[in-house]
Amino acid sequence: MTIAAGQAAPDFTLKDQDGNMVTLSSFRGDKAVAVVFYPFSFTGVCEQELCQLRDDVAEYEAAGVQLLAISCDTAPTQKEWARQQNWTFPVLSDFWPHGGVAREYGVFNEDLGCAIRGTFLVDRDGNVVDSFTTDSLGTARAKERYTEALAKL
Numbered sequence: 001m002t003i004a005a006g007q008a009a010p011d012f013t014l015k016d017q018d019g020n021m022v023t024l025s026s027f028r029g030d031k032a033v034a035v036v037f038y039p040f041s042f043t044g045v046c047e048q049e050l051c052q053l054r055d056d057v058a059e060y061e062a063a064g065v066q067l068l069a070i071s072c073d074t075a076p077t078q079k080e081w082a083r084q085q086n087w088t089f090p091v092l093s094d095f096w097p098h099g100g101v102a103r104e105y106g107v108f109n110e111d112l113g114c115a116i117r118g119t120f121l122v123d124r125d126g127n128v129v130d131s132f133t134t135d136s137l138g139t140a141r142a143k144e145r146y147t148e149a150l151a152k153l
Contacts, residue, residue: 002106002118005130005152009035009122010104014070014092017079022068022090025126032065032129032153033122034146037107037115039137041073041081049117049140054087056143063150065121068092072099072114107133117141121149129153 003009013023027033036053038046053060053067060067067089071078075093082091094101099115102108107118117134119141130149134141 002131002133003104003120003128005128007128009033009120009126009128010101011126012101012104014094014101015075016090016092017075017082017087019075020090022092024068024122027066027122027124028126029124032063032124034060034065034067034149035105035120035122036067036069037102037105037118038069038071039109039112039114039116041071041077045138045140046071047081047085050087050091051085052143053089054085056146057088060150063153064124065150065153070094070101070115072102072108109137112137119146119149121152123153 011025016022070092072094074095078091099108102115107116120128121130123129129152
């Protein structure tokens with residue numbers, strides 16, 4: 001079961017593509033956070049989604065929202081992918097324990113060993129104000145759904 005609106009967002013600390021540790025609660029009181037789980041690095045739909053976030057990053061910054069992208073891939077894999085795509089937001093590795101954070105958020109696919117496409121908008125108090133997933137790994141999240149979520153802050 002995924003974390004729903006109104007619930008406290010489970011805290012986590014994960015390594016980003018540059019080796020820095022990023023803790024969700026470190027943004028509390030300062031910024032809202034969009035926690036964006038994606039299945040696999042170097043795949044078409046995931047690349048499309050994260051490039052859309054990159055292209056719209058000013059919209060999130062203007063709303064006071066920090067983007068955090070998470071997959072179960074290794075940090076070195078994500079470092080190379082982020083470099084190639086020029087992503088400026090943290091791309092976090094939920095590699096070990098494998099999918100631990102995705103499991104806490106209820107978006108880990110046990111059969112495939114990856115996160116499903118799940119997005120959680122966390123307010124400055126650390127509570128989820130909106131969450132949404134897609135029906136399959138091959139289905140991208142709609143930009144309009146992000147816009148709806150941001151309007152709830």
